[in-house]
Amino acid sequence: MSIHISNISKSYKNVKALQDISFDVKAGELFGLIGPDGAGKTTLFRILTTLLIANEGTATVAGFNVVSDYKNIRNSVGYMPGKFSLYQDLTVEENLEFFATIFGTTIEENYELIKDIYVQIEPFKARRAGKLSGGMKQKLALCCALIHKPKVLFLDEPTTGVDPVSRKEFWDMLKRLQQKNITILVSTPYMDEAALCDRIALIQDGKILEIDTPEAIVKHYPKPIYNVSANNMYQLINSLNAYKHNHSVYPFGEFVHYTDNRTDFNPEDLKVYLESKNLSNINIDKTVATIEDTFMELAK
Amino acid sequence: MKTILYIIQKEFKQIFRNKGMLPIIFVLPILQLVILSNAATFEVKNIKFGYIDNDHTSTSRALVEKFNASTYFNVLTDFPSEALASAAMLKGEVDVLLEIPNYFERDLQNEKHNALGVTINAIDGAAAGVENVYVSQIVQRFNQNLKVDLMQVSDQQIQPVKIETIPLFWYNETLNYKTFMVPGILVLLVTMITLFLSGMNIVREKEIGTLEQINVTPIKKSQFIIGKLFPFWVIGMGLLTIGLILAKVIFNVPMIGSLPLMYLYTSIYIFVVLGIGLFISNFTETQQQAMFIAWFFTVIFILMSGLFTPIESMPKWAQTITEFNPIKYFVEVMRMVMLKGSNINDILPQLIKTALYAFIMNGLAVWSYRKTN
Numbered sequence: 001m002s003i004h005i006s007n008i009s010k011s012y013k014n015v016k017a018l019q020d021i022s023f024d025v026k027a028g029e030l031f032g033l034i035g036p037d038g039a040g041k042t043t044l045f046r047i048l049t050t051l052l053i054a055n056e057g058t059a060t061v062a063g064f065n066v067v068s069d070y071k072n073i074r075n076s077v078g079y080m081p082g083k084f085s086l087y088q089d090l091t092v093e094e095n096l097e098f099f100a101t102i103f104g105t106t107i108e109e110n111y112e113l114i115k116d117i118y119v120q121i122e123p124f125k126a127r128r129a130g131k132l133s134g135g136m137k138q139k140l141a142l143c144c145a146l147i148h149k150p151k152v153l154f155l156d157e158p159t160t161g162v163d164p165v166s167r168k169e170f171w172d173m174l175k176r177l178q179q180k181n182i183t184i185l186v187s188t189p190y191m192d193e194a195a196l197c198d199r200i201a202l203i204q205d206g207k208i209l210e211i212d213t214p215e216a217i218v219k220h221y222p223k224p225i226y227n228v229s230a231n232n233m234y235q236l237i238n239s240l241n242a243y244k245h246n247h248s249v250y251p252f253g254e255f256v257h258y259t260d261n262r263t264d265f266n267p268e269d270l271k272v273y274l275e276s277k278n279l280s281n282i283n284i285d286k287t288v289a290t291i292e293d294t295f296m297e298l299a300k
Numbered sequence: 301m302k303t304i305l306y307i308i309q310k311e312f313k314q315i316f317r318n319k320g321m322l323p324i325i326f327v328l329p330i331l332q333l334v335i336l337s338n339a340a341t342f343e344v345k346n347i348k349f350g351y352i353d354n355d356h357t358s359t360s361r362a363l364v365e366k367f368n369a370s371t372y373f374n375v376l377t378d379f380p381s382e383a384l385a386s387a388a389m390l391k392g393e394v395d396v397l398l399e400i401p402n403y404f405e406r407d408l409q410n411e412k413h414n415a416l417g418v419t420i421n422a423i424d425g426a427a428a429g430v431e432n433v434y435v436s437q438i439v440q441r442f443n444q445n446l447k448v449d450l451m452q453v454s455d456q457q458i459q460p461v462k463i464e465t466i467p468l469f470w471y472n473e474t475l476n477y478k479t480f481m482v483p484g485i486l487v488l489l490v491t492m493i494t495l496f497l498s499g500m501n502i503v504r505e506k507e508i509g510t511l512e513q514i515n516v517t518p519i520k521k522s523q524f525i526i527g528k529l530f531p532f533w534v535i536g537m538g539l540l541t542i543g544l545i546l547a548k549v550i551f552n553v554p555m556i557g558s559l560p561l562m563y564l565y566t567s568i569y570i571f572v573v574l575g576i577g578l579f580i581s582n583f584t585e586t587q588q589q590a591m592f593i594a595w596f597f598t599v600i601f602i603l604m605s606g607l608f609t610p611i612e613s614m615p616k617w618a619q620t621i622t623e624f625n626p627i628k629y630f631v632e633v634m635r636m637v638m639l640k641g642s643n644i645n646d647i648l649p650q651l652i653k654t655a656l657y658a659f660i661m662n663g664l665a666v667w668s669y670r671k672t673n
Contacts, residue, residue, distance in 0.1 A: 049516045071518065079516040085509030089317045090310065101306040102519045144513075 001060075002027040002152055002183035003048065008057035010043055017043040018206045021057070025185055025199075030178045032197030033187040034295065040206040041187040042082060045156045048185070049079045062151045062183075075103075078145035082157040084137050088130030092121055092140055095129050096147060103148035113180060114143045117173055135166030142173065146182075153177065155186040159193065171196050191292035202295050209298040214291055221289035221297060223247060226267065227255040230279040239277040243270070250296055257293055258284075303519060307527025311501075315531060325497070329489040329539055333546055336485045337478055344430040349373040350394035352385050355404035359446070363400065366442050372434050386419075395421045396431055408446070482553045483634035484607040486543040491627055492598055494536040494570055498529055498577030499594040500587045507586055521669055529574045536570040537563070557637030561644055565633050568655050572626045575661030582668045601627040629654050 003025035010018040017040045025031040033041050046052035048061055050070040058065065064072040086095045096118075100107050111118070121139050124132065129140060138158060145153060155174075159167040171193065174184055186197070194200045195214045202209040202217070210217055230236040233251070240249045240258055247261040260270075267284040274282050315321060349367055353360050368375045376394055379385035388394050399417035401407075408414045418435055422428035505511040514524065540563070547553040576597065584590040603609070604618065605627040611619055622628050629650040636642040644651070 051512060051515055074516055074518045077516065079513070081509060081512055083509045085513045087310075087314065087510060088508070089314050094310070094313070098306065098310055099513075099517070102303055102514070102517045104303070104518070 001025075001063075002029070003031075003059070003061050003185060005044075005048070005059045006057055008044070008047060008054045008059055010040075010047060010052070010054045010056075016206050018047075018054070021203075021206075021208055023201055023208065023211050025183060027183055028178060028181050030174060030184045030186070030196075030198045032194050032200040033185065033203055034189075034191065034194045034200050034291070035187070035203035036189055038205075039203045041203060042156055043206075044203075045079070045154050045185075045187065049077060049154055050074060075148070076151045078148070078150035078153045080141050080145040080153075080155045080158055082160060084141060086129050086137075086141060086144060089128060091126050091128055092132070093125040095140060096143055099144040100147045105148050107147065110147055110149045113149055113177075114146050116176060117146075118143050134162050135169070138162055138166065138170060139173075142170075146177070150182065152183045152185065155184065157187055157189065159188060159190065167193070191290065191295060194291045200291070202291075202298060204295075204299050209295070217291060217294050218289050221294050223259040224265070225287055225289050225293060226258045226260075226270075227252075227283070227285045227287045228258045228270070228274075229255050229281070229283045230274060231281045232279060235277065236274070236279060239274055239279065243273060248296065248300070250293070252290075252292070255287075257287070303523050304527045304530075307524065308530050311528060311531040315535075321497075325493060325535060325539075326542075329493055330542065330546065332489050333482070333485055333543055334550065336488075337482045337551060344427045344434075345372055347373050347431055347434070348376050348393065348395045349398070350376045350379055350385055350388060350396070351398040351400065352379045352382055353400045354402045355400050357405035359405040359408065360400045363439075363442050364398075366438050367398070370434070370438060389419065389421055392421075395427075396435060398435070478551050479553050479639060480635070482547045482551050483638045484605075484631050486540070486547060487605075487627060487630045487634055488602060488607065489543065490536055490539050490566065490570070491573055491601070491630065493539055494532050494573045495577050495594050495598060496591065497535065498532045498574045499580040499590045501528055501532070502578065502581040503584050503587050503590045506581075521666060525578065525666060525669065529578065532574055532577075533567070533570050536573070537567065540566050553638065555638050556641035558643070561647070562634065562637050565630070565637075565647065565651060565654070568651070568658055569626065569630050571658035572654060572661055575658060575665045576626075578665035579661060579668060582665065582670075601625050604628070605631050607631050626654060626657055 001024050005024070006022045008018055008021045009016070021040075021044065033044065035041055043052065047054050048059060048066060050066055050073050053067060058067075060066065060069075061073050062076045064070075064076070066073060087098070090098065096107055100110075117139050121132075121136055121143070124136065129137065132140065142155075142158070145155075159170055162170065167190075174186065175196075178184060188194070197214060199211065199213050200217065201211040210220070212220070228236065228240065233256075236256055237249060237251060240246055240256060245260050245262055245265070247259040248257070250257045258270075271282050271284060315325070351364055351367075353364065364375065364378075367373045373396070377388075379388065379397075382399065385394070385397050385399075389397060397417075397419040399419070401415065401417070404414055404416075416439065418432075420428045420431050420435075502511070505514065544555070544559075544562075548555065577594070580590050580593050580597075584593060604611075604614070604622050604625050606622070607627070611622050611628065614622070633642075633647050633650050636647055640646075
């Protein structure tokens with residue numbers, strides 16, 4: 001068991017940031033913490049990285065208690081905060097060297113681990129970190145978090161504000177790191193990234209909604225879900241919202257995801273209703289639920 | 301040890317890469333020393349002097365002539381009436397007004413004494429005090445000469461007993477205020493620069509988020525703090541050196557005492573300042589907050605340091621407060637060692653108090669620095 005969290009609660013004055021959180025992350029697992037902004041993801045990260053002390057509950061990381069054994073944790077975890085927090089006025093190489101030195105190691109010693117990532121930014125190693133692009137900064141931050149060969153890696157919203165190509169690259173890198181026996185706990189507000197994790201925990205308002213593999217979570221979705229499209233998106237959404245049998249209506253790209261609260265729902269009825277609202281080119285197809293649908297359903 | 305060295309190296313790199321900060325560290329203090337030392341003078345010169353001569357005799361003219369001869373007074377005008385003179389003072393055209401009464405000469409000869417009216421513009425109390433002394437001195441000297449002149453014929457045997465005071469100004473014989481001010485201003489700039497820089501330094505890491513990253517590393521509190529503050533200690537000592545060279549070259553301030561003693565004291569003193577700076581940064585979240593708090597303390601410390609106004613003339617409670625003012629000790633020590641040539645035994649009380657202060661401040665600062673919150 002790489003991370004063990006039991007009954008963690010934390011509140012800031014009147015705000016309950018975390019309420020009775022419990023879950024385990026297995027060694028070598030890529031575990032995703034999925035939730036909207038303000039769900040308590042960062043608070044949980046700060047507790048696990050010994051920056052914050054929980055009001056209640058206990059947690060262990062790599063076998064060390066986060067309160068009593070914090071010194072050992074600091075030696076064996078890597079943490080990449082959501083906000084880029086390296087020295088902007090130092091060069092790429094100097095930043096990396098700095099973190100290597102304060103962890104009591106050298107770049108050469110653990111070069112193998114960061115090699116895949118570092119070769120991509122090596123051409124810019126004499127450039128100041130502040131002058132790098134967003135994706136480059138991300139890679140550098142990941143290198144700095146990995147330089148001491150951590151057993152557990154904490155990534156707090158690593159892909160927020162990063163372009164789609166860099167995001168994809170970043171997740172590929174995480175997959176490769178996982179193969180090197182590093183447990184990774186990653187948080188993200190993007191539901192599409194959740195599918196790339198081994199297991200995910202859906203979190204909202206400081207509470208865990210569900211924990212499972214992405215596939216299982218999707219299967220838990222209780223109702224058949226339909227892609228609805230028509231010539232006028234805005235009017236379509238309004239009409240569906242006005243429909244008395246609707247259970248949920250969420251815009252989803254070029255479609256609207258629709259569920260009905262009747263068990264014997266017939267798409268033809270809906271089509272007739274929509275046509276009566278002067279909509280044309282109506283398509284209603286059954287589709288599979290995504291994690292986003294599940295999340296919306298659970299968060300209702 | 302290697303970690304500390306690396307942090308120090310990193311700090312220096314960052315300081316020298318900060319293009320906005322370098323001039324603040326090295327150019328502003330020099331300007332400060334050159335400008336302030338020349339401008340912050342206590343000498344009252346070019347006093348605008350007016351008079352109303354109601355007597356118009358040789359004696360009254362001789363008295364006015366005395367003022368004219370003095371380098372401190374610019375004799376302005378002879379006002380025909382008191383009303384005009386008062387109006388001129390109201391407009392700020394004169395600082396000192398002398399009114400010579402009617403029959404000044406006659407009464408002086410007959411009754412052997414007379415009264416002069418002196419009006420001084422006392423908006424600036426300190427200057428007014430100095431002006432009053434100057435006026436009294438001139439009138440007194442005139443009086444003595446007059447006595448000799450008037451009494452010569454009649455009663456020669458009763459010569460007035462004259463007690464003359466010849467002041468000797470030790471340690472600053474010519475009362476050169478620059479000699480007095482330069483060591484003080486040197487203190488000021490060493491203090492200000494090191495306090496502001498150290499106060500803002502750790503807060504800056506908080507602001508940009510690097511502190512959070514550092515806090516999850518196994519680095520020890522002491523390593524981090526020493527690594528962060530040592531560069532500012534070096535800069536403080538560097539500023540002292542630059543300041544001393546300028547004091548010698550530009551102002552030719554005598555340096556009677558031993559230089560190593562000055563450096564020894566300063567090296568301990570900077571620890572106090574760095575401790576205060578670190579303490580401030582532990583309790584602030586942004587550089588702006590840190591800057592304002594640092595300013596608040598610097599202003600109080602400077603005004604209560606005896607640099608511009610003597611501590612002896614402060615009220616009792618204020619004097620008690622100055623006991624907790626590190627700048628006071630630094631000013632005292634610099635003046636004592638530079639101008640008087642005091643040795644280590646003379647400055648021992650200040651040295652011990654400063655060392656104690658350094659110990660307490662740094663203790664508090666390290667204690668209040670938290671890696672978790």
